[in-house]
Amino acid sequence: MTPWRLALAGAFLLAALAPSAWASATPAGGAGQSIYLRGTLGSGAPLAATRESGGVGIIGADAACVNCHQHSGLGSREGRLSIPPVAAEYLFHSRAQNAGEPVLPYVEGVHGNRDPYTDATLARVIREGVDSEGRPLGFLMPRYALGDEDMAALIAYLKELSQRRVPGVTGTLLDFATIVTPDADPVKSHGMLDVLEHFFAEKNSFPFKPTPQMRTSGRTQYAKSMYMANRHWRLNVWTLTGPAATWGAQLDKRLAAEPVYAVLSGIGGSNWAPVHEFCERNAIPCLWPNVEVPVVAEQDFYPMYFSKGVLLEAQLIARTILGPDNHSAVDAVEQVYRADDSGGAAAQALAAELKGYGVAVHSTVLPRDARADRVTAAVRAAALHKNARGQALVLWLRPGDVASLREVPAGAGTVYLSGLMGGLEKSPLPEAWRERARMTYPFDLPDKRRVRLNYPLGWFTFRHIPLLDEQVQTDTYLACSLLADVLNHMADNFARPYLVEQLQDLLEHRLITGYYPHLTLAARQRFASKGGYLVRFRDTGGTALVAEGEWVVP
Amino acid sequence: MIPNSTLRVRTTILDDACRGGVALRLASLAGAALLALVAPCRSAAAADGSPSAAAGGPTTSLRDYTVPSIRLVRDDGKTVSLEDEMNDGRPIVLNFIFTTCGSICPLMSSVFSQFERRLGPDASKVHLMSISIDPEQDTPARLREYARKFHAGREWQHYTGTLAASVAAQRAFDVYRGAKMSHNAVTLLRAAPGKPWMRIEGFVKPEDLVRDYKQQLLAGR
Numbered sequence: 043m044t045p046w047r048l049a050l051a052g053a054f055l056l057a058a059l060a061p062s063a064w065a066s067a068t069p070a071g072g073a074g075q076s077i078y079l080r081g082t083l084g085s086g087a088p089l090a091a092t093r094e095s096g097g098v099g100i101i102g103a104d105a106a107c108v109n110c111h112q113h114s115g116l117g118s119r120e121g122r123l124s125i126p127p128v129a130a131e132y133l134f135h136s137r138a139q140n141a142g143e144p145v146l147p148y149v150e151g152v153h154g155n156r157d158p159y160t161d162a163t164l165a166r167v168i169r170e171g172v173d174s175e176g177r178p179l180g181f182l183m184p185r186y187a188l189g190d191e192d193m194a195a196l197i198a199y200l201k202e203l204s205q206r207r208v209p210g211v212t213g214t215l216l217d218f219a220t221i222v223t224p225d226a227d228p229v230k231s232h233g234m235l236d237v238l239e240h241f242f243a244e245k246n247s248f249p250f251k252p253t254p255q256m257r258t259s260g261r262t263q264y265a266k267s268m269y270m271a272n273r274h275w276r277l278n279v280w281t282l283t284g285p286a287a288t289w290g291a292q293l294d295k296r297l298a299a300e301p302v303y304a305v306l307s308g309i310g311g312s313n314w315a316p317v318h319e320f321c322e323r324n325a326i327p328c329l330w331p332n333v334e335v336p337v338v339a340e341q342d343f344y345p346m347y348f349s350k351g352v353l354l355e356a357q358l359i360a361r362t363i364l365g366p367d368n369h370s371a372v373d374a375v376e377q378v379y380r381a382d383d384s385g386g387a388a389a390q391a392l393a394a395e396l397k398g399y400g401v402a403v404h405s406t407v408l409p410r411d412a413r414a415d416r417v418t419a420a421v422r423a424a425a426l427h428k429n430a431r432g433q434a435l436v437l438w439l440r441p442g443d444v445a446s447l448r449e450v451p452a453g454a455g456t457v458y459l460s461g462l463m464g465g466l467e468k469s470p471l472p473e474a475w476r477e478r479a480r481m482t483y484p485f486d487l488p489d490k491r492r493v494r495l496n497y498p499l500g501w502f503t504f505r506h507i508p509l510l511d512e513q514v515q516t517d518t519y520l521a522c523s524l525l526a527d528v529l530n531h532m533a534d535n536f537a538r539p540y541l542v543e544q545l546q547d548l549l550e551h552r553l554i555t556g557y558y559p560h561l562t563l564a565a566r567q568r569f570a571s572k573g574g575y576l577v578r579f580r581d582t583g584g585t586a587l588v589a590e591g592e593w594v595v596p
Numbered sequence: 597m598i599p600n601s602t603l604r605v606r607t608t609i610l611d612d613a614c615r616g617g618v619a620l621r622l623a624s625l626a627g628a629a630l631l632a633l634v635a636p637c638r639s640a641a642a643a644d645g646s647p648s649a650a651a652g653g654p655t656t657s658l659r660d661y662t663v664p665s666i667r668l669v670r671d672d673g674k675t676v677s678l679e680d681e682m683n684d685g686r687p688i689v690l691n692f693i694f695t696t697c698g699s700i701c702p703l704m705s706s707v708f709s710q711f712e713r714r715l716g717p718d719a720s721k722v723h724l725m726s727i728s729i730d731p732e733q734d735t736p737a738r739l740r741e742y743a744r745k746f747h748a749g750r751e752w753q754h755y756t757g758t759l760a761a762s763v764a765a766q767r768a769f770d771v772y773r774g775a776k777m778s779h780n781a782v783t784l785l786r787a788a789p790g791k792p793w794m795r796i797e798g799f800v801k802p803e804d805l806v807r808d809y810k811q812q813l814l815a816g817r
Contacts, residue, residue, distance in 0.1 A: 093703075100702075100706070104702060108698075109698040109699060109702070110698055110699040118698075118699075118777075119777070120697075120699055120700050120777055120778075120779065120780075121700070121773060121777075121778050121779050121780035121781075122780055123699070123700060123780070123781070125699060180799075181703075181799045181801065182699060182700075182703060182799060366675075547775075547777050550774075550775035550776060550777065551774070551775055560759070562730065562732070562733070562775075562776070564694070564696040564697065564698075564730065564733070564776070564777075565696055565698055566696045567696050567733055572732040572733060573732060592758070593758075595731075595732045595735070
């Protein structure tokens with residue numbers, strides 16, 4: 043960006059310290075909120091609405107305002123369709139007659155020039171679909187049957203949507219946290235932090251200008267251009283300690299001491315649930331952590347993941363075992379994993395996927411500190427179970443354990459290896475196993491993703507960032523660049539839900555998607571990459587892979 | 597049958613004619629006769645929730661599309677050929693949706709639902725098809741759940757498949773806009789194989805869809 047554009051960027055920013063500073067992530071609950079978010083009236087009855095054409099009625103959650111106007115109340119854009127913002131500031135904002143009045147940040151669905159609403163005309167438009175100037179709204183907007191009390195609650199909620207300041211955002215600074223759990227791999231953590239620190243340093247190396255309050259020219263009342271948020275980024279590294287039961291309290295304490303706008307990247311081990319829960323409870327976007335076992339709760343709003351990790355691998359294995367007709371080729375599955383590792387959740391997920399299909403699933407759990415020769419013994423014992431239709435052996439093991447495998451036991455059947463845990467194409471799988479084992483590969487194939495990785499890998503090289511784990515580090519880079527992109531796009535709207543909504547919409551347009559063939563999200567979709575491959579090694583040595591079939595979305 | 601290249605030209609002309617764009621220039625290139633296929637565009641305004649569009653309803657036009665040779669996965673889990681699904685002799689009403697869509701799709705799907713109900717016993721003679729534009733998310737199980745929510749009858753099927761297959765279907769019917777959030781409300785009607793498609797852009801009301809459907813059937817005989 044040229045200095046000239048940067049200067050302009052500064053000129054277009056609203057000081058976040060202004061008295062009516064920007065929207066809150068979590069306005070207080072209450073009747074208005076439950077109408078808006080859940081479609082439930084104060085009485086507990088479902089919200090009901092109709093459209094002008096008789097018959098197309100909607101009710102309850104389907105009628106909730108959030109479906110179109112979004113959590114932020116800032117509306118959205120779908121194709122040629124504009125969903126206007128309904129956060130009260132946008133509804134009640136007077137026409138800009140005088141140059142010098144503060145303006146509202148631009149959002150895509152905003153109406154140009156319209157009489158401001160009053161409580162009375164707002165109630166009328168919600169009930170009758172007639173706008174502040176007496177014009178009827180289009181077919182998409184339902185007409186809501188709301189009593190006076192519910193209407194007052196809803197309007198109060200729309201006013202709350204605009205009122206609070208966003209923690210972690212000032213006129214000059216954006217605070218972010220990254221979270222490291224004690225069970226995270228230390229080498230991968232180091233690699234991740236290295237990328238984050240360099241990204242932040244580079245972000246802050248641009249020259250800064252003061253951010254004067256944006257004012258109207260007298261002709262338009264909205265800032266029409268979208269410019270980079272001209273603020274420093276500050277990284278707070280929250281390293282957790284002790285048992286998982288205490289992480290929530292540790293995070294709350296850190297948040298109170300260091301209010302952050304969002305949590306970026308981060309790294310976990312086999313348990314990310316306390317972090318996920320912290321993010322959702324505090325309404326903090328938690329963007330793209332490096333976790334093998336994410337929390338599957340797609341109704342939650344604030345945490346976003348690249349993929350389901352080992353849970354996706356379990357689904358890929360189940361899909362392969364069951365085949366297209368859900369008719370299992372084997373009647374037994376033997377799994378091997380270490381206690382307190384991601385394999386536990388994966389094994390459980392696989393057992394759940396196979397339930398009801400006549401497959402006996404058995405797991406051997408090795409103590410977390412068992413010597414490597416115990417692994418070979420456990421694998422041999424697992425292979426001894428004799429079954430009529432044959433069996434599958436599933437190894438949820440780390441590279442150290444994989445390397446220690448000896449001969450392939452005679453009754454092993456089909457062997458599946460977790461790529462994510464076992465080291466992907468760099469897995470030190472002994473020669474005897476390389477032809478036999480099928481590895482789950484929840485990423486695009488190395489040949490196909492190579493071009494997409496050129497940029498981040500070159501970026502690492504230039505900055506002398508050692509490549510400790512390519513996938514973790516390029517995922518971290520991807521997380522950073524997605525955040526930077528979306529903040530550019532958001533101009534000066536820092537409402538946390540708006541960040542999430544904008545990321546959802548932006549993601550599918552992203553071409554440089556690192557390890558993933560494509561990424562897409564939407565409301566109630568929290569895993570951006572949804573499939574993977576089953577691969578095997580091509581040769582007795584080296585890292586070349588052969589895909590067994592196409593990209594599978596289980 | 598008109599060769600493919602001609603069809604492409606025709607589609608371009610009709611698009612532009614409805615957008616009020618460079619139709620005249622193109623029409624003079626390709627011959628005014630083709631324009632005769634275009635039903636008058638009712639309005640160029642997007643049928644959105646804004647007052648400016650409230651006055652304009654959906655726009656309609658007649659098109660020729662080539663059904664692509666692709667395989668999709670039907671909501672019952674069976675892999676099917678799109679051509680076979682479309683060419684079983686029944687009239688078709690088609691749209692493109694995704695199950696996590698907040699605004700446009702639920703409305704289009706409830707219009708389909710009302711359409712079925714308004715047809716009454718005649719509904720069994722039509723084939724309603726909804727193709728997912730977010731196929732990796734919309735598994736057959738999710739599509740079945742979505743269909744249940746809209747009380748889909750036996751004549752209404754939902755389809756998913758690979759991303760490439762979905763994109764091919766979208767391109768064939770000129771609804772592909774690069775990303776699911778860039779999609780527009782489009783409903784397509786065809787009386788029988790070999791007949792032109794009626795394309796309805798914007799939100800069509802159930803009673804208008806029934807009217808358009810019956811008109812197409814009459815024209816198709």
